[in-house]
Amino acid sequence: MQANQSSGERQPILRLSAIVLALLAVSLQPALPASAQTQDAATESTRQYAIAAGPLGEVLNTFADQAGLLLSADANLTDGKHSDGLQGSYTPREGMNRLLTGSGLRARFVDGDTVTLEAAPTSGAVQLEPLGVVAATENPWGPADGFVARRSATATKTDTPLAETPQSVSVMTREQIEAQGADSLDKAIRYTAGAFSPGGGNSGTAGTLLHMRGFHSGGASGGGGSLYLDGRRFPINSITGAQEPFLYERIEVLKGPASVLYGQARPGGIINLVSKRPTSEPLREIGLQVGSWNRQRATVDVGGPVTEDGSVGYRITGLMQDSDTMISEIPDDRKAVSAAVDWHATDRTTLTFLASLHDSETAYNYGKPYDGSVQPNPNGRIDRDLFVGEPGFDGLDATRYTLGYRLEHAFNDTWTARHNLLWYDTETDWAFHSISNRTDDTTRRLVDRSVQHRIDEENGVTVDNHVQARWQHGRFQHTSLLGVDFRNSEFRQRVWAGTNQPLDVFNPEYGHQPTLSDDVARATSIDYSHLGIYAQNQVTFDDRWVFLLGGRWDDAELKDRQTAADGSRDRQTAGISDFTWRTGLIYLFDNGLAPYASYSESFEPVTGADASGNRFDPTTGQQYEVGIKYEPDGYNASLTVAAYELTQQDVQTADLDNPGFSVQTGEVRSRGFEVEGRAHIGNSLDLIAAYAYTDNEVTESNDDDLGNTTAAVPKHTASLWADYYVLGGPAQGLSVGGGIRHVGRTFNNDNTARVPSYTVYDAALRYRIDRLRLSVHVNNLFDKNYVEACTFACFHGDERNFTLGMNYDW
Known part of the structure; x- marks a missing residue:
């Protein structure tokens, strides 16, 4: 079944690997001593800035006032030029160079606090010097500088440098999301090592379907899943509607088990969405977009201070979209809005209110049969835009509401307390046709169809409270965390079942409305609650060694009630207690290298019972990871280079003594190697390169799936994105971007169908004229016809599609 890798599949991987290594070698050269070691007042003092976009001259003057600089410049140099503003913590030299990116100007520091402007050289080699410096610090709950984030709170719940985090974390920044034109979660993560979306168009419209390190990120309704919103548990599955990246400042992926801080979770990792927050300076931006499949989209993003002293700020972000998809019978209509209000009650107390509403109208693409997609069919190949449902019947309407707040108070320089709450309410009204995964034996044209209408409702509340202490004992510096979190959720589902006539997948004829039962075929009610207590300590010794140790105890209760069509009921209640822990060690070299090793655990409750009526135990996961992180000084x-072994135990497998029942004797193991690099070179070139090798296998099972690979898990994935910004000349303001994505072969659920590897290209073109930004994004540039993955059916990747965008800020 799993033959040796073909030379055709190896060739793109070899080419990509060569490109990745070459570009990383260029981007990570040692800094030039003359520029990196300049020491004066302008390079030593750092402070936080939040300067809004505007005319370059005005923005520079604002920055100079706040930085304590004396700016001397000819106004003609800045006339007609625009700046994106400045967010983050910088030295005066770093901030000035960042503001002048793409302006054709450069700053000359006459002394520590006097600056003049002059035209930047337009010929000769690009200099890798202070033009590429990074922010000294950044807010892990706010924007990052460019494509490269330096800090995150997802892995530790504290403000921690990524270089000091002994676990692999990927951060998709706002600038990366915009540069790549990502309008769904699967598009936002597709240039990330170790994360893969196998759902075809469904991942961008119907819901979220991601694999991380070989394990599904979704979970059972009413309990499972790996999606978090601002560090708070949020429901996720393949039918809860699309996640809209426009609402978020960052999308962060923590790879591997994370139960020690977050409780129940899948072993592959978690995804944390970081909401846009209020700005200290006025922000006003509107956008319009048109594109393939009759796409029309409008966005708005406004914010700024409410009071004169800036103690209260706001941010409102919204969008409306009306669009079709590659399958014309499936729409992609969205309405979304988020609101945030900050109140800085004192210098030590901040209260942030966050709310959102998301409504989407689409339909579920159930996929295509194996034969005619990835296996031969005498009638040819099935069209990738085939619709297997019925117009007027199939549809998926999803609505989500969230409301929450975050309260932080620093008692002093040592003690800080945080209180984080999220309430959510979701409803999905879903009608769809399912099909047989193979055509009929006689004509090889027909697939059987059955019908379901489902209504899913879920609401819940998550509360996370913790206290943090930063303290020092001799040569040891500590960041200690002690927390308690609580979650309660209620999930309700009603299902009506029916039938419809078979469909000819090569010559479909619609108009056959399904026959649906009047009575509910199945009703499900799941109530879930848990209380978790966790503790963590991060210890730094001599500013070299960083040691992490954490543990968590969870007490959960799961009530599962099923009512069948005949009125029979099955009620099960289970109390679940589990302890998880993790540890890690990292060493910080002067040259930016940081080798590390870590161990972490996960657990996840599962529904159901064995033949004796005993509730299933939670599945558990353990990961061993070693790696090296590198952040070259001055660049x-x-x-990040990481190798890991990740194992999930207590997986359900067939009970051979009791057909139709399961036992928990299964095990799935993933071993892998990942490389992910990001670089901003010479203020003109941004690079993202990633490669992942995932050896996924069912290592224990009572069934015939022993030795199989989990469905839709590729052994090899590789990607490269390059974005070039023209610094001067007639094309100043132009950005040209492009990417290549390679996904190795995968298998379906029972490994009877193999999906060939594929390579897809993307492109982007952006141009700024003062306050106006124009953009063109093209996905699948060469219109490759490919199957993205097969599970219970096969899902085609999108055909070539484009968007034309216009954004204006003032």
């Missing part, structure tokens, strides 16, 4: 660049 805005980072590189």
